[in-house]
Amino acid sequence: DQQVKQNSPSLSVQEGRISILNCDYTNSMFDYFLWYKKYPAEGPTFLISISSIKDKNEDGRFTVFLNKSAKHLSLHIVPSQPGDSAVYFCAASAREYGNKLVFGAGTILRVKS
Amino acid sequence: ETGVTQSPTHLIKTRGQQVTLRCSSQSGHNTVSWYQQALGQGPQFIFQYYREEENGRGNFPPRFSGLQFPNYSSELNVNALELDDSALYLCASSSGTGLGYEQYFGPGTRLTVT
Numbered sequence: 647d648q649q650v651k652q653n654s655p656s657l658s659v660q661e662g663r664i665s666i667l668n669c670d671y672t673n674s675m676f677d678y679f680l681w682y683k684k685y686p687a688e689g690p691t692f693l694i695s696i697s698s699i700k701d702k703n704e705d706g707r708f709t710v711f712l713n714k715s716a717k718h719l720s721l722h723i724v725p726s727q728p729g730d731s732a733v734y735f736c737a738a739s740a741r742e743y744g745n746k747l748v749f750g751a752g753t754i755l756r757v758k759s
Numbered sequence: 760e761t762g763v764t765q766s767p768t769h770l771i772k773t774r775g776q777q778v779t780l781r782c783s784s785q786s787g788h789n790t791v792s793w794y795q796q797a798l799g800q801g802p803q804f805i806f807q808y809y810r811e812e813e814n815g816r817g818n819f820p821p822r823f824s825g826l827q828f829p830n831y832s833s834e835l836n837v838n839a840l841e842l843d844d845s846a847l848y849l850c851a852s853s854s855g856t857g858l859g860y861e862q863y864f865g866p867g868t869r870l871t872v873t
Contacts, residue, residue, distance in 0.1 A: 677858075689864030737801075745860045747794075751800050752800075
């Protein structure tokens with residue numbers, strides 16, 4: 647039973663445009679959400695997070711939006727750069743789970759120059 | 760500051776064999792979590808160690824076991840290897856176990872079981 651779903655296996659975007667990566671979750675207990683980026687032959691690196699008490703968190707070119715009623719979050723990258731090409735994982739946790747994470751299957755982002 | 764390191768990088772084993780994977784946590788971190796990433800899937804939580812004690816386990820059978828040492832490095836042991844154990848094994852260290860303690864991942868060990 648996949649509790650965190652990323653339904654788009656891949657996304658291709660032109661440099662300078664917006665990239666929007668989506669994630670859905672089913673477990674109502676999740677109250678903390680993270681995005682990780684992974685390059686080949688490297689481990690995932692933390693990108694941005696959001697707590698369920700917020701609906702938006704911004705860090706430079708990266709913004710995460712959370713819609714609790716729809717159990718949906720999205721990552722916006724503006725403007726997209728070729729160096730953003732990577733696999734993006736959505737992850738979730740709950741206060742009682744601590745920092746043990748449940749990951750989605752990932753979305754491959756390709757930014758074309 | 761040294762990041763999280765894992766050894767070996769790649770490993771090929773035969774079904775039924777046993778394997779030990781190693782992880783050195785980042786300096787100052789007392790918590791190590793292990794994840795299995797099968798092809799085309801996201802990382803799946805195996806277990807977490809905090810100050811040498813197991814602190815939570817995912818849906819993995821007992822043939823997956825672990826250890827954490829006084830220097831907070833860690834081992835993942837898998838007995839009676841099965842073909843489905845072929846995956847990238849990631850370890851992540853953090854300075855605590857609570858929500859919000861950022862995890863820093865190593866590059867992983869690619870295990871192939873034939």
